[in-house]
Amino acid sequence: MDPRDRKQQNLTAIYSALLELMVQKPLVDISITELCQQAQVSRTYFYRHYQNFNQIILAYQTQNMLRYLRRLPQTSKVDLTRLMTHYFENTKLEAETYQLLIKNGKLDILLETFQTVFQLLIKQDRIENHTSRLTAPYYLEFFSGAVINVTVNWVKHGFVESPAYLGQTVASYVRSSNLM
Numbered sequence: 001m002d003p004r005d006r007k008q009q010n011l012t013a014i015y016s017a018l019l020e021l022m023v024q025k026p027l028v029d030i031s032i033t034e035l036c037q038q039a040q041v042s043r044t045y046f047y048r049h050y051q052n053f054n055q056i057i058l059a060y061q062t063q064n065m066l067r068y069l070r071r072l073p074q075t076s077k078v079d080l081t082r083l084m085t086h087y088f089e090n091t092k093l094e095a096e097t098y099q100l101l102i103k104n105g106k107l108d109i110l111l112e113t114f115q116t117v118f119q120l121l122i123k124q125d126r127i128e129n130h131t132s133r134l135t136a137p138y139y140l141e142f143f144s145g146a147v148i149n150v151t152v153n154w155v156k157h158g159f160v161e162s163p164a165y166l167g168q169t170v171a172s173y174v175r176s177s178n179l180m
Contacts, residue, residue, distance in 0.1 A: 008063075014039040014046070015060040018053060019100055027053060027104040057101065057109050064094065065117040077128040080174060083121070084147070085167030087114075091151055092163055098155045107148060115144045143174075 001009075017039035021030045030053070036043050050056050068090045072078055091098055101110060121127055122134050133139055147170060154166060161169075 010039075010041055010045065010049075011056070011059055011063070014041055014050075015056055018056055019097060022100045022104060027106075054106070054109060057106060058112060061109055061113040062116060064090075065113045069117060069120070072126075077126055078121075079128040079171070081167050081171040083127065083167075084170045085164050087147070088151070088154070088163035088166045091155070092159055095155065095159065098151070102152055102155060107152065110151070111144055111148045114148055115140055118144060146170075146173075 014035065017035055018027075018030070021035060021038055032043060032046055035053075036046055050059075068086065071090075072086055073082065098110070101107075119140060122140075127134065150166065150170060154161065
């Protein structure tokens, strides 16, 4: 097996095991030994690759968001409504994960992964009709915080609105506030 495939397989195994344990009890009550046994990886593997559970979650969520990027339309640029609709569709697909992360207070990881991906989209100039405001100081933090707060409330309320509705809503807030 290719080393990258093996690394991905181990990350998936340890992340899945962590989620399974989080269903049973809070993250703070999960031991490294317990996680390694559940994931069928050695403690040596854990300590060689991670310092804590947050690094596992961050690594997996970042890869998940990169998969999200690959599913975007292959046009050169994507409008904000479509971009946000895809984001909310991805969130809904990962509903159980988002619920567990929110329940365990891991909003910082959701925020960091969103910022990483949004920053990549800006760097690649993939966002249609944007202004230089996207690169203004603190804009990334402002926008990411707003989107993650909308996401958290949407998840907590049981995905009442459609991803398309939320994508349109976020884009309309940005346009009406002249934030892009």
